[in-house]
Amino acid sequence: MRDFSGGHEWLSINTATVRKQNGVEQPLPVILDACARHGIRAVSPWRDQVQAVGLAETVRLLGAHGLALSGYCRGGMFTAVDAAGLREARDDNRRAVDEACELQAACLVLVVGALPGALQGRAAHKDLALARSQVRDGIAELLEYARARAMPLAIEPLHPMYAADRACVNTLEQALDLCDALDPTTGTGRLDRPDVAALGVAVDVYHVWWDPKLEAQIARAGKDRLLAFHVSDWLVPTRDMLNDRGMMGDGVIEIARLRGWVEAAGFAGYSEVEIFSTENWWKRPADRVLATCIERHCSVV
């Protein structure tokens, strides 16, 4: 297991973590500046942030700062109530793949979607099996498109508390079952990058820490399916189901133990910090948040 205590070369910042400072939304260039100032080598930006500044300008800024993308956040949301909605999702996901290629992202992270309309507070139906079937079909179709562009897709299982409205893939086992069904060829050669599969997973400790089968499923995933590793912490109590994620070390997740498992399976990429925190970190200056991320990366992750 890599020793992180001496530096933060394997720290990546998901830009959601500092999307607000002092409670105010920050444009991506400000966030990238701040990351560069702290000697951070990688980020994972959100599509809306990239779109606001423009893809070409984002590419330029990343180059100027020497920032890599540990992932691009995010594709998915495959479910819909009708064929038009499914087509719209397909087209939007293809654009996400194209953008990820321009940005030279390590992978496109997929938050797969769930019951259509639920995120807006009114589910169009309750048929979770149908949603899961649409997700499977959506990934299958996108995979062909992404494979041709050598952009790995990382299915991110989300915590079961998001099964209704954000993602109906809720365990690592379920995500890997999808990988094995849709991308059965293991080994090298499927992309121009022999080190990773065309379809893999993003392991976010916040979403999976509770899973009694986690260690076994991480081992099953192996090096070529483990495309991303995200860190934050589960607070007790958790006061908001979306925007109360903790800084590493402030909650109950054994983050270093989990990192040991992904590294034992062969993962050697970034630990990407992804925190949503309306009442805490988003209220603070970005410099303070990033300094804490670095300190905790070295002492906790």
Place this chain on the structure above:
Amino acid sequence: MRDFSGGHEWLSINTATVRKQNGVEQPLPVILDACARHGIRAVSPWRDQVQAVGLAETVRLLGAHGLALSGYCRGGMFTAVDAAGLREARDDNRRAVDEACELQAACLVLVVGALPGALQGRAAHKDLALARSQVRDGIAELLEYARARAMPLAIEPLHPMYAADRACVNTLEQALDLCDALDPTTGTGRLDRPDVAALGVAVDVYHVWWDPKLEAQIARAGKDRLLAFHVSDWLVPTRDMLNDRGMMGDGVIEIARLRGWVEAAGFAGYSEVEIFSTENWWKRPADRVLATCIERHCSVV
């Protein structure tokens, strides 16, 4: 699958559902009166409510109203930081078994506990594997005590969002793995009741509806491990992680589909309504809540 549309003979009320009316805590006799008034045949009372009125008086009231217990709520909370804490949990759980016997409960429901101290807002440690090991040992020990008294124990897997503070058994598969490990003899004759296992599960749709392996695990459980079936609904959005459970039909759980699965596996007991709802049902009169439970039992469950 039984037809519930014509009546509510298979409706049970977990007394938490009406523990408050008009926002005010209600004593158990008032709750039992209300249930009897609505022609309800079974309840599942909480230990604190029983203790407040006394065990003998509760037995008398149940008899006077002709109310059965679909389960007794609850034992568990097996984890602790030291040997004294573990002993205390053991002794308290034995008392819970004794009470369940006096009350002639169908089973004692186990909410197994998680990281010690987390429920009070400060986890004593983060070692989930240790907590799970204490739970296993605690159930194993209690099982011998309960078996001798012919009181079935029902492990209730809780939603993964409670893994830190309430229960570190979070999927039906995990609960059944425990059953198979601790109570491997299947079939009849282990209790004086040939119809059920000494160790089984309580399937609460609120906790398990999201699980991609749910149907298969319910089938695996089978008639003798399926000791209880609890209903409520998952609201979108869910505004509180504990006390925002929905009335059946107000959320996104396909309750009838899930009941179909448990009945296909052989379960033929009560559908026990268990709702915690600070901002909605607990603010209303108990008669209104029970009338709605009955209506939804017939139309939704």
